[in-house]
Amino acid sequence: MDLSPRYTFKDVTEIDPKVIQGKKLLIFDIDNTLFYSETTKIRKDILHWFKGVQKKQKVVCFSNSFTIRERKSVIESLLGCEVYLSRERKPSKKLFGEIIEKYKVSAKDVLVIGDFHFTDVLFANRNGATSILVRPIGGDHKLILRLARVLENFVLFVLEFFSPLLGKD
Numbered sequence: 001m002d003l004s005p006r007y008t009f010k011d012v013t014e015i016d017p018k019v020i021q022g023k024k025l026l027i028f029d030i031d032n033t034l035f036y037s038e039t040t041k042i043r044k045d046i047l048h049w050f051k052g053v054q055k056k057q058k059v060v061c062f063s064n065s066f067t068i069r070e071r072k073s074v075i076e077s078l079l080g081c082e083v084y085l086s087r088e089r090k091p092s093k094k095l096f097g098e099i100i101e102k103y104k105v106s107a108k109d110v111l112v113i114g115d116f117h118f119t120d121v122l123f124a125n126r127n128g129a130t131s132i133l134v135r136p137i138g139g140d141h142k143l144i145l146r147l148a149r150v151l152e153n154f155v156l157f158v159l160e161f162f163s164p165l166l167g168k169d
Contacts, residue, residue: 002125003117005133012113012134013049019132020057024105027129029090029114030063030075030083032136038067040074043137047078054081058103064089064119090114091123 009015012033020026031037034046053059061075061083072083084102088095100107107128114120115136124131 003121004125005117005121005131006124007130007132009132009134011046011137013045015113015132015134019130020053020111022109023111023130024058024109025100025103025111026053026057026059027099027110027112027124028059028061029112029116029120030061030068031065032115032138033113033120033134034061034079035075036138037136038065038071040071040078042078046137050079054079058105060084060099060103062086062090062095062099090119091126093127096123096127096129 007015007019012028028034028050034050035042050059059081061079061081063083065071068083069085072085075083084099086095086098088098096107100110110124110127110129111132112120112124112129113132113134114123115134117133121131121133123129
């Protein structure tokens with residue numbers, strides 16, 4: 001289980017354009033990556049950056065959120081791109097297969113951008129795509145998100161601590 005992102009940036013607006021260059025599809029997480037969690041509120045600088053990237057790259061957005069169906073049309077209107085809906089959830093291999101089949105790209109040509117190791121980074125890494133981890137925007141105000149972040153940090157710490165003992169530097 002590879003939870004290490006290929007690249008890490010403060011937020012999407014800080015992503016080095018060289019990392020994006022040559023990729024045929026960018027898959028963006030929605031909540032805490034582009035939009036504030038469970039809302040249709042987006043920072044103006046992120047929206048401006050996203051529109052610039054979208055002029056040069058094929059993009060699609062995805063979220064594991066239970067409220068994404070209600071927010072889908074507003075988000076699509078704001079971003080001008082598809083919010084992909086599926087019964088599958090990140091980090092599903094089946095979901096990744098659905099997306100690359102629909103967009104007719106190979107895994108090596110895909111970049112996944114998100115704020116969470118267990119979903120976004122793992123989704124990219126286990127499917128052969130390139131992963132970018134960004135810090136979550138707006139913080140984690142909901143208790144469940146805070147708990148998930150604590151668990152994620154604990155697991156990452158344990159994996160890092162024991163990796164020398166397991167011969168995985």
